[in-house]
Amino acid sequence: MGIFEGLKVIDCASFIAAPSSATALSDFGADVIKIEPPGAGDPVRNLPHLPGYPISPHNYAWMLEGRNKKSLALDLSKPEGQAVLRKLAGECDVFITNFPPPVRKKLGVTYKDLAPLNSRLIYASFTGYGETGAEADKPGFDSNAWWARSGLMDLVRETDETTPARSMPGMGDHPCAMSLFAGIVTALYQREKTGKGTQVMSNLMVNGIWSNGIYAQAALCGATFQKRPPRDRALNAVTCHYKCADDRWIILSLLNEEKQFPVFAKVIEREDLLADPRFETKPARHKHAPELIAILDKVFATKPLAHWRKALDGNGLIFGVVGIPQDIPDDEQMRVTEAVVPFADSELRTINTPIFIEGAKKVQPRMAPNVGQHSDEVLA
Numbered sequence: 001m002g003i004f005e006g007l008k009v010i011d012c013a014s015f016i017a018a019p020s021s022a023t024a025l026s027d028f029g030a031d032v033i034k035i036e037p038p039g040a041g042d043p044v045r046n047l048p049h050l051p052g053y054p055i056s057p058h059n060y061a062w063m064l065e066g067r068n069k070k071s072l073a074l075d076l077s078k079p080e081g082q083a084v085l086r087k088l089a090g091e092c093d094v095f096i097t098n099f100p101p102p103v104r105k106k107l108g109v110t111y112k113d114l115a116p117l118n119s120r121l122i123y124a125s126f127t128g129y130g131e132t133g134a135e136a137d138k139p140g141f142d143s144n145a146w147w148a149r150s151g152l153m154d155l156v157r158e159t160d161e162t163t164p165a166r167s168m169p170g171m172g173d174h175p176c177a178m179s180l181f182a183g184i185v186t187a188l189y190q191r192e193k194t195g196k197g198t199q200v201m202s203n204l205m206v207n208g209i210w211s212n213g214i215y216a217q218a219a220l221c222g223a224t225f226q227k228r229p230p231r232d233r234a235l236n237a238v239t240c241h242y243k244c245a246d247d248r249w250i251i252l253s254l255l256n257e258e259k260q261f262p263v264f265a266k267v268i269e270r271e272d273l274l275a276d277p278r279f280e281t282k283p284a285r286h287k288h289a290p291e292l293i294a295i296l297d298k299v300f301a302t303k304p305l306a307h308w309r310k311a312l313d314g315n316g317l318i319f320g321v322v323g324i325p326q327d328i329p330d331d332e333q334m335r336v337t338e339a340v341v342p343f344a345d346s347e348l349r350t351i352n353t354p355i356f357i358e359g360a361k362k363v364q365p366r367m368a369p370n371v372g373q374h375s376d377e378v379l380a
Helices: 017-027 043-049 060-066 079-091 101-107 111-117 142-148 173-194 204-211 213-220 257-267 271-275 282-287 289-300 305-312 325-330 332-336 375-379
Strands: 008-012 031-036 070-073 094-097 122-127 198-203 241-243 249-252 319-321 340-342 349-351
Touching: 008 017, 008 079, 017 031, 017 060, 017 094, 017 122, 017 173, 043 060, 060 349, 070 375, 079 111, 094 173, 111 122, 122 173, 142 173, 142 204, 173 198, 173 204, 198 204, 204 213, 241 289, 249 305, 257 271, 257 282, 282 289, 305 319
Parallel strands: 008 031, 008 094, 031 070, 094 122, 122 198
Antiparallel strands: 241 249, 249 319, 340 349
């Protein structure tokens, strides 16, 4: 039995951020009805067919965002479709939408429209740039409203001379979904105390600046920003990333240098570095970081990733593998921690939502539906 068993949720949204919050609710047992336009359905279904996306016989984008849900095909441009949606909203617990405000007004599905129909309704609104201000009606994607607007796109690049870094599909949408999920759950808790529903709001822009919060707070404090040096001139050689002999990368995070650097030097078989005046102390290593980086570049280039991973593990040395998507299917740690879980009705696996509660078993994921697959069932 899931925590949210019996909770009725209407996913009247498209693409990724808002619908993924409904997916998270479904993982804990909520009954989610996905509203889709007849025919093509949610545009996210077409994502894997766009140029440059990984080629697969499976619709991986829809599998992830649409799992566990029932699909109801409704033509919301028609009064009949709008009437069905309003009836569903009058009977559900949570109504999730990311339609632009003008579209909501046109369809009669704003919070002011639906709240009178259901005093216990939690109306979850997700937008690009917030509910007020000159940009309230402006559509947004995570690539522009989350990644670009927040400063992350400008900051996450090698040097000021290189172009701003491109985002990955859904990179900001999925964290935003967890914010909306948290808002919905908080509102449900409030409803338990008051008996009344409310409106929950979040947006891409505010989540982006929250993700870039440390530098954003620095800007709010009038801080002076320094240019980020390229990797080979980084300020600390032992919090840098290095390429192995097989062209895979590893990143060091040796923050306790006084204790960790001697162990590190022994592990990489370069204890001679400890007697080098340039690297004997933490201040000296920082002063001569580019020289140490050049040395470590040559060291790591002698052996493949598997060697360095084994050598560094178990010695109190904090590091990370710069992963690639192809690593994930065979990642044992992701399997045992249920970051990756099997579908109940397929041999394939999927990505779990990143929330776990002791004693609360999640629903085993079910494959995403076809467009309108459950229309008769829901309407009946």
